[in-house]
Amino acid sequence: MILLRLAYFPGCSLKSDYQNFEKTAIEVLRIFNIELVELPRWNCCGTVFSLSSDNLMNYLAPARILIRAQELNKQIGNSNILVTLCSMCYNTIKQTNNVLTADENRDKIDTINAFMDDEVDYEGNVVVKHYLEILRDYVGFDKIAENIKRDLSKLKIAPYYGCLLLRPDVVAVDDPEQPKILSEIIKSVGAEPVEFPLFNECCGAYNTVTNPDLVIEKIYQILTSAKESGADAIITSCPLCFFNLDYRQKYVSQKYSQFSKIPILYFTQLLAIGLGLDISLCEFNKHFVDPTRLFKERRSE
Amino acid sequence: MKLIRGYPEYMRESIEMVEKTRERRLKEVYRRLSADEKEELLRKYHPDYRPEGKRPIKIGPNKGDYAPHEVVDLLEAHPLINPDEIDLSQIDYDVDILIIGGGGAGTVAALWANYEGIPAENILIATKLRHGDANSIMAQGGIQAADRPEDSPYWHYLDVIGGGHFANKPELVKILVTDALLIMKWHEELGVMYDKDDNGEFIERPGGGTCRNRLHSAKDYTGLEIFRVIRDEARNRDIPVLEFSPAVELIKDENGNIAGAVLYNMETRQYYVVRAKATILATGGFGRLHIQGFPTTNHYGATADGIVIAYRAGAKLRDMDATQYHPTGAAYPEQIVGLLITEKVRGMGAQLVNKYGEQFIYPLEPRDVESAAIIRECYELNNGVITPTGMRGVWLDSPMIEIIHGEGAIQKNLAAMYRMFKRFGIDMTQDPILVFPTLHYMNGGVEINEYAQTTVPGLFAAGEVTGGVHGKNRLMGNSLLDYNVFGRRAGIYAAKRVKRGVTVGKLTLQHVYDYEKMLSEAGIVTDRKSPILLPDYRGKAVLARQIDLVL
Amino acid sequence: MGKSKAALKEVEKPKMEMVTIYIMGKAYKVPAGLTIMKAMEYAGYRFIRGAGCRAGFCGACATIYRFKDDYKLYMALACQTPVEDGMYLTQIPFVPANKAKYDINKVSPTASSIIRYYPEITRCVSCNTCTKACPQELNVMDYIQASLRGDIETAAKLSFDCIQCGLCAARCPAEIAHYHVAQLVRRLYAKYYLKPSKNLEKRLKEIQEGKYEEMLNKLMKMSKEELKKLYESREIEKVGVSE
Numbered sequence A: 001m002i003l004l005r006l007a008y009f010p011g012c013s014l015k016s017d018y019q020n021f022e023k024t025a026i027e028v029l030r031i032f033n034i035e036l037v038e039l040p041r042w043n044c045c046g047t048v049f050s051l052s053s054d055n056l057m058n059y060l061a062p063a064r065i066l067i068r069a070q071e072l073n074k075q076i077g078n079s080n081i082l083v084t085l086c087s088m089c090y091n092t093i094k095q096t097n098n099v100l101t102a103d104e105n106r107d108k109i110d111t112i113n114a115f116m117d118d119e120v121d122y123e124g125n126v127v128v129k130h131y132l133e134i135l136r137d138y139v140g141f142d143k144i145a146e147n148i149k150r151d152l153s154k155l156k157i158a159p160y161y162g163c164l165l166l167r168p169d170v171v172a173v174d175d176p177e178q179p180k181i182l183s184e185i186i187k188s189v190g191a192e193p194v195e196f197p198l199f200n201e202c203c204g205a206y207n208t209v210t211n212p213d214l215v216i217e218k219i220y221q222i223l224t225s226a227k228e229s230g231a232d233a234i235i236t237s238c239p240l241c242f243f244n245l246d247y248r249q250k251y252v253s254q255k256y257s258q259f260s261k262i263p264i265l266y267f268t269q270l271l272a273i274g275l276g277l278d279i280s281l282c283e284f285n286k287h288f289v290d291p292t293r294l295f296k297e298r299r300s301e
Numbered sequence B: 001m002k003l004i005r006g007y008p009e010y011m012r013e014s015i016e017m018v019e020k021t022r023e024r025r026l027k028e029v030y031r032r033l034s035a036d037e038k039e040e041l042l043r044k045y046h047p048d049y050r051p052e053g054k055r056p057i058k059i060g061p062n063k064g065d066y067a068p069h070e071v072v073d074l075l076e077a078h079p080l081i082n083p084d085e086i087d088l089s090q091i092d093y094d095v096d097i098l099i100i101g102g103g104g105a106g107t108v109a110a111l112w113a114n115y116e117g118i119p120a121e122n123i124l125i126a127t128k129l130r131h132g133d134a135n136s137i138m139a140q141g142g143i144q145a146a147d148r149p150e151d152s153p154y155w156h157y158l159d160v161i162g163g164g165h166f167a168n169k170p171e172l173v174k175i176l177v178t179d180a181l182l183i184m185k186w187h188e189e190l191g192v193m194y195d196k197d198d199n200g201e202f203i204e205r206p207g208g209g210t211c212r213n214r215l216h217s218a219k220d221y222t223g224l225e226i227f228r229v230i231r232d233e234a235r236n237r238d239i240p241v242l243e244f245s246p247a248v249e250l251i252k253d254e255n256g257n258i259a260g261a262v263l264y265n266m267e268t269r270q271y272y273v274v275r276a277k278a279t280i281l282a283t284g285g286f287g288r289l290h291i292q293g294f295p296t297t298n299h300y301g302a303t304a305d306g307i308v309i310a311y312r313a314g315a316k317l318r319d320m321d322a323t324q325y326h327p328t329g330a331a332y333p334e335q336i337v338g339l340l341i342t343e344k345v346r347g348m349g350a351q352l353v354n355k356y357g358e359q360f361i362y363p364l365e366p367r368d369v370e371s372a373a374i375i376r377e378c379y380e381l382n383n384g385v386i387t388p389t390g391m392r393g394v395w396l397d398s399p400m401i402e403i404i405h406g407e408g409a410i411q412k413n414l415a416a417m418y419r420m421f422k423r424f425g426i427d428m429t430q431d432p433i434l435v436f437p438t439l440h441y442m443n444g445g446v447e448i449n450e451y452a453q454t455t456v457p458g459l460f461a462a463g464e465v466t467g468g469v470h471g472k473n474r475l476m477g478n479s480l481l482d483y484n485v486f487g488r489r490a491g492i493y494a495a496k497r498v499k500r501g502v503t504v505g506k507l508t509l510q511h512v513y514d515y516e517k518m519l520s521e522a523g524i525v526t527d528r529k530s531p532i533l534l535p536d537y538r539g540k541a542v543l544a545r546q547i548d549l550v551l
Numbered sequence C: 001m002g003k004s005k006a007a008l009k010e011v012e013k014p015k016m017e018m019v020t021i022y023i024m025g026k027a028y029k030v031p032a033g034l035t036i037m038k039a040m041e042y043a044g045y046r047f048i049r050g051a052g053c054r055a056g057f058c059g060a061c062a063t064i065y066r067f068k069d070d071y072k073l074y075m076a077l078a079c080q081t082p083v084e085d086g087m088y089l090t091q092i093p094f095v096p097a098n099k100a101k102y103d104i105n106k107v108s109p110t111a112s113s114i115i116r117y118y119p120e121i122t123r124c125v126s127c128n129t130c131t132k133a134c135p136q137e138l139n140v141m142d143y144i145q146a147s148l149r150g151d152i153e154t155a156a157k158l159s160f161d162c163i164q165c166g167l168c169a170a171r172c173p174a175e176i177a178h179y180h181v182a183q184l185v186r187r188l189y190a191k192y193y194l195k196p197s198k199n200l201e202k203r204l205k206e207i208q209e210g211k212y213e214e215m216l217n218k219l220m221k222m223s224k225e226e227l228k229k230l231y232e233s234r235e236i237e238k239v240g241v242s243e
Helices: A019-031 A056-076 A087-100 A103-115 A131-139 A141-146 A181-188 A212-228 A239-247 A249-255 A267-274 A292-297 B009-025 B035-045 B069-075 B104-115 B153-163 B170-190 B222-236 B305-312 B367-380 B399-405 B409-413 B415-422 B478-500 B510-521 B540-544 C002-008 C036-042 C111-117 C119-123 C129-133 C140-148 C152-159 C167-171 C178-193 C198-208 C213-221 C224-232
Strands: A004-009 A034-038 A081-084 A127-130 A156-159 A233-236 A264-266 B054-056 B066-068 B093-100 B123-126 B247-253 B258-264 B271-281 B323-330 B392-396 B433-442 B445-447 B459-461 C018-023 C026-031 C062-067 C074-077 C087-091
Touching (some): A004 A056, A019 A131, A019 A267, A056 A081, A081 A131, A087 A103, A127 A131, A131 A141, A181 A267, A212 A239, A212 A249, A233 A239, A239 A249, B009 B399, B069 B305, B104 B478, B123 B271, B153 B170, B153 C224, B170 C178, B367 B433, B409 B415
Parallel strands (some): A081 A127, A156 A233, B093 B123, B093 B271, C018 C087
Antiparallel strands (some): B247 B258, B392 B433, C062 C074
């Protein structure tokens, strides 16, 4: 029985190449009677928050998303929250929302509303949250721990935050220098969190397109650091980080012959497995480094 | 004049009568006419049977045959060009295959010639307007092919030949109904978005004169959808297209073969000499000649150019006395008079009713019978509605479709029609629409054989410009089929001709001089010139003060 | 019978209500109620560019206009739009737009395929100018967004009524050629998402095996009278449709 319905923005990646992130996320929340209601008719968020604050064009895409959330919330009536799953979408939409709700930006907001004469005005009431915050504030780590069905106690998992969940501070879901939220999740499923120094080091992001060598170097460092700290696997919350950390290992192996691969998981996949959902939901066959053996080897009675 | 939901107040009275009879009519099926009744109806009321509408051609391969005045005027006319002014020694385009006409037939021909091994750069499509400005894209309701188990090419054949009054060329009909299937397969592979059910089977409806439901459609944009895809394919294959460059005369060589054409760039006013080993004529129809003063469904450039230049080069025509009037052209509002309202509307259940709301003909008789019935109803029986501009029409009861197929059926399946009327404030899901026959299709044309060859060597033809496929009257959905089937054959056989080895002799326009001689010997004195290329709709006041200054 | 000629004649009776329109800035008095296309012809323009099907299917007559003292820009098809007093109009008979070349048999129906051929769709800022430009009132931005995330079915259906007039591409700040993207998407949808017809496959095989040869050849040789008899005695399938 659904107790809470929240407006939800998927973003482009989760509908094309990374559907497994979304599927596991939706099913996990359902266990706790929360339904993610996808916005009707949404558009790409624009991926990066525009730093040129006078080019209002770049605020249009996230502004439309906020208006969709605003209107959907009027229908489903529970709250004024918009949940996002992808860190980049979260960061872009939340930073835009900060601009569009600040009093000193009244003229910008009016301009945007006037330009988008095909939409109702954005009233400035939507609160953008990342899925992790919903887990922490609306479900609770204890609740998660109570519902764990599989024994993952032998797994050592490194929490990797990347950039966009923690920077800039106006959007940080946790303390940027000493975040705990991903470790809490790892603990709640009964696994052992492995802290490592490069937990918020940038993975290289879009440099993977124009300058892949940079990315290969960075993730070599990040992955090696995690492994040296004892991790069996690394969790992330961003499709681009996932791509870099997982797929780029192919090239790291080519460059560093001693490098041994390490599986990357979305935190929702870890939760899904811990909570007893069907492992096929995770679609591990889509990963470059297949994490399946982790759960076969380590599962004990 | 006050309008109520798009219609003048006085027309609302009649609409109310249509609404009153609707429930009863939903269960009524008007009886079909017998063969004799159809004959009589046509003889008395179909415009083709008016002797005042046509006259015999005085010269050329079809001397003595009857054709509408507007067509004979073009045949008995002087060439646009003065052959003395054309320098044939300088060849602007030297190709294997010249395709005259950038509509459906021309584009299909180009693709199949290319598939047959003719490199794209050796093909040239020359077209009068843009690539795609043709009647092909305006076809709405569907294309025929006998793929259902309950159907068969046998039934399709009978439908075609009966609809054509048994005047069709049998071998062409056989090809039409059998090649239909491979055309549909080709379209599937290309990615044409036909209406299909969840199992992948085509959704098929009846058409006028068909004994099986075999019209395949893509909403009511069937012609546009098919053409968009084949044009996309032609562009992917880099097939050269020369736009705004109609052919104004065919070129022959000293051996009597067609060897290309003189093209005229309408924007720069220069001519081009194209030499070709094979030429394919795909110039479409003649709606913009406004036969007998009728409005037309045709596109702006449908002026029978191909008939004119082929005739001058000695090609035989056939069935030029057979003009098709589509029964349901829009009759109101004035801005869209004559525009096509697809037969699919009737295929989905809408009935034709007079001003009293009563049926007067079975909605899916073959088009010529249907048109004649409407003309009789409006002019003989005076049961039509008269519009503020004096146009007469009968109602096509479109709201029946929503009742039969459920709310939203019109917006889903007849999106183009819904949009067209909505632009003028009329909601065809709520109110019936007014219709009257409109000039639609050239049933006859340049005669071809099963290899798409005309009677002149080196000249192939396909599509509406040809005659023989449809006899005296074409069925709905067979024109889209015609241009695909015979466009394909024209492309293949033109390619085969090229591959067999063709030597093009010395280029000549002697046939043009000879034609001038024929005109004078027959005593034809005129300042008419043809082909006319475009109709002239300029206001009379402007034309009265118009002079051509040298610029 | 020839009374239908009345339908063709331009309405040029005296005491006709006239309006003033501005064709590329020049004022002309034309009868009210004419479409923009017919009004331009009434004023003396003879189209070479800018007229095609004259019925709303081909996109040749794309027109943009404004009214005096009104900043709003309107887009329409000249053949389907009646003139209004004070219209300032021009036509856009051609829009330069690159069409990617591809072999449809080698393109996979995914977002990355579409982005590979039309990478500029990633520049879409969701300004919705394209939707406002569309004379067919299509949700253009929505179909571009659907294409961006690989939702081929939605993009194909939303873009279906597109007549490729080019106004969207002319107005787009991200320089996208929407209608070319849509053409690729629709072909992908029809080719990979719609199942092939089994009936068609079967019938094709039958034809190739010559199942209909004999009966068709027989029909070809029949006299008119024999054919007439067969034609008259055809059983007509119930008007219903195989849905």
